[in-house]
Amino acid sequence: MGQRFLPYLIWLLISSLYWVFCVADNRLHPDNRIFVNQTITSSGGIFALGFFSPGNSTENRYIGIWYNSIPEKTVVWVANREAPLVDASGVLTVMADGNIALIDGKGVLLWSSNLTGIPVNTSAVLLDSGNFVLRDSEENVLWESFNQPSDTYLPTMDISLNINTGKSIDLTAWKDPQDPSPGNFSFGLDRKSLLQLVVKEGSKILWRSQPWRARQAFVVGNFNTSDTLILSFSFTEKVLSLYTLDTSGRLNFSFLNPRGNSWSLMSSFPSNACDIYKPCGAFSFCKLEGSAHSCRCLEGFEPTNMKEWEVRNFSRGCLRKVPLRLNKKDEFLRYETMKLPDDFSIWWNRTAEQCMTGCLDDGQCTAYAIANFTGGDRIGSRCLVWSGELIDLVKAPNSGEDLYVRVASAQLAPTVAVVATLLMGASFFLLFRKRKSRKGK
Incomplete structure (x- = not known):
């Protein structure tokens, strides 16, 4: 044995x-x-x-x-x-x-x-x-x-969306700190408006990124016929870093502090009142004022309900003072450093002039924005256009883009008339002084 x-x-x-x-x-x-x-x-x-x-x-x-x-x-x-x-x-x-x-x-x-x-x-x-x-x-x-992530995004990972099948690579938060099963918060590409990332609670958007404009946004094949859109983040290679979607639905970016050999929080989204999705109604933008925020109508717009506006209920947004003609006589007002609105369409590889005229020729287009892809070997541009209302607008001095909002030419006429009157008045004043000077001699 x-x-x-x-x-x-x-x-x-x-x-x-x-x-x-x-x-x-x-x-x-x-x-x-x-x-x-x-x-x-x-x-x-x-x-x-x-x-x-x-x-x-x-x-x-x-x-x-x-x-x-x-x-x-x-x-x-x-x-x-x-x-x-x-x-x-x-x-x-x-x-x-x-x-x-x-x-x-x-x-x-x-x-x-x-x-x-x-x-x-x-x-x-x-x-x-x-x-x-x-x-x-x-x-x-x-x-x-990496194709089946949990709640953490590491360097060299991709966040992607198969346009044809709808299959995506997203982060999903833990249910709670004791339970890593999928919770109700997710982070990934927005299926509705591509080129931007969203944090969602179920189907409800909580936070939306600025539309992507760097070379890390790229398409496999031709965008109109390709299967997959991929976005990649930039990380500093000298330090360990990660994005984590926590159990409260907050996306945290952390890096390893080599001195303490512990994680330090660099940034978090949403981080302020203007980060929350749609802090203001249509055709108005959010602006931080210290720790609080306020909403302001775009130029040429006025609050839909002034009484609600005065008690800081901004949900109904603003309305146009002068209706659009929706023809080539309309003009565009430029708003600098804005977080661009949600619900856009993408036109690839257009010049600034082509983007503007394309919007002007479109009977539904209410705004446009143009940006070139920058860095590395990525070239080309993306023209974003909007139809109907402009929503989730934020004044973003450090990260925003120029937004061109369509307005009726009649809206600009008073401003032009005032400028012309001032110029005429200045010319008349100078002429009067010149003639008086000659008489004095």
Whole structure:
């Protein structure tokens, strides 16, 4: 009996030694397992992957990725968000069918990469970027955690939207600090007005970014026929940094303070009253006044209801004093450094003149904005146009763009007349002084 059992003990010892070697690696090979008390680390030691229990919880366990060398455990990705492991006997492994899988002690599948028709000789690798990828024998990526993010955006990740299918890569906040299951807050590309990012509570927009104008906004293929629109953020490579969507729906940008080896909050959105979506009604803009805010009508507009306006109820916005003709006799007023309105359409690669005339020729266009893509090897421009009401306007001195609002030419006539009268008066005064001077001589 003992002699029969000896080969099994030798095999078990060899397997254990082999597994200790694998845990020190950044790769999970077929039929290897990560147990509850084990982790793998990326090659540079930046990230670790293993089991964790959130907050003060000790019952539920999740597979997650976190920064390996930071004392405060910062979990940046969770695999089994909706299916916690409730015992200590679960394992993470690469299955015979090639998928990464989390299995509990009873053999129940809790989570997997869920691919079909893939090679069986795959392996999973934790990269120094924080991306956990499944590769075939030729190192082709078959699946990656960056395409299924949790609540955190890391450098080199993409926020994307497949225009045809509607499939997107978004952040979703944890339900609460003890529960990493998907909450009601999300962050991603706006499906309605592309080239901008939104934080939403369910389907309700809470915060909206300025429309993208830098080279980090790019389209795969021709925009009108392509499948996917991708936005990427810029990060400072010298420091560790991340965006996190917290459980209250706030998007926080933090960087690692090397002195304290802890996270420092750089900025947060929404951060003030004007950041909240639609702080003012149509055709009015929000302007900060200290810690408070006020709404002001665009030039040529007046409050829809003055009594409501006087008690700081700005929700009904403003109305035009002079109706548009919606012909080529209309003019444009320029508003500098504005957060551009929501609900726009995009015309690609137009000059400023083409953007203006295009809006003027359109019987529905009420405003336009033009911007060139800047930086790197990205060239071209984007012309944004609006039809109907202008909403969610904010005066943004540090980040805004010029907005050209369509007005009736009659609206500008009084101003022109006043200027002309002043010029005529000045000319008459100078002429009068000149004649008087001659008489004096």
